[in-house]
Amino acid sequence: MQVVSVSTPVPSQRAIDQAVAILQRGGIIVFPTDTGYTMGCDLFRKKTIDRIAFLKRRDSKKPFSFICSDLKELSQFALVSNRAYRDMRRLLPGPYTFVLPATKMVPRLLVSGRKSVGIRVPGHVVAQSLVTTLRHPIIGTSCTSPEGDDLTSVEEIKKVYGKSVDFLLDAGSLAMEPSTVIDFTENEPSVIRQGKGGLDIFNLKEE
Numbered sequence: 001m002q003v004v005s006v007s008t009p010v011p012s013q014r015a016i017d018q019a020v021a022i023l024q025r026g027g028i029i030v031f032p033t034d035t036g037y038t039m040g041c042d043l044f045r046k047k048t049i050d051r052i053a054f055l056k057r058r059d060s061k062k063p064f065s066f067i068c069s070d071l072k073e074l075s076q077f078a079l080v081s082n083r084a085y086r087d088m089r090r091l092l093p094g095p096y097t098f099v100l101p102a103t104k105m106v107p108r109l110l111v112s113g114r115k116s117v118g119i120r121v122p123g124h125v126v127a128q129s130l131v132t133t134l135r136h137p138i139i140g141t142s143c144t145s146p147e148g149d150d151l152t153s154v155e156e157i158k159k160v161y162g163k164s165v166d167f168l169l170d171a172g173s174l175a176m177e178p179s180t181v182i183d184f185t186e187n188e189p190s191v192i193r194q195g196k197g198g199l200d201i202f203n204l205k206e207e
Contacts, residue, residue, distance in 0.1 A: 001162045003154060006032070006169040008125050016129045019167055023134055027166035028052060030143050030157055031130060033122040034095045035196055036176035037143035037151060039165065040067070042134070046109060049139055055164050057146040063110045065097050065118030067140045069131040074119050077105045077137065084184040093123035095196035099183040116185050126169060142176065150176035
């Protein structure tokens, strides 16, 4: 695993370019987001997505969510109603995952049995820089151990995934807090998981 330090609020473009080169070659990277360290790969690299699922012992029937650069890019991969657009515009970028009807742009293995997909637009400059430089979305899953333990430091990540992950953007120790998941597949939004993102603009309760 190659480790490169990355600073905020202005990350080194060289570090971002190095990470993107790994993604383009079908590699796995770990990078910081607003919900902690995330493990990811290029959206269109099926074999690499399968590798991540294997590493994390993830059920193949449970699709990964992915990260877009902004609401405009997100709308290429999901059907966004007027209601969803208004709400998402107020919440993004931020620590939210939105479940939306998938478009044909989404690789089949990322679409759930309900024909929906989970998409994020994180409020973190490094994650934003990665997807902007790559020019299409990145698969993103919390960097936890196969047993589900949070990995909050570079040392912990290297101990668990040092021989499996290709590149890590080191932003120091980061607290892990899951995103809030909001389902927009029905007429009215519903909360699947209450996480870091607040719900002040909604009159919602967790299902």
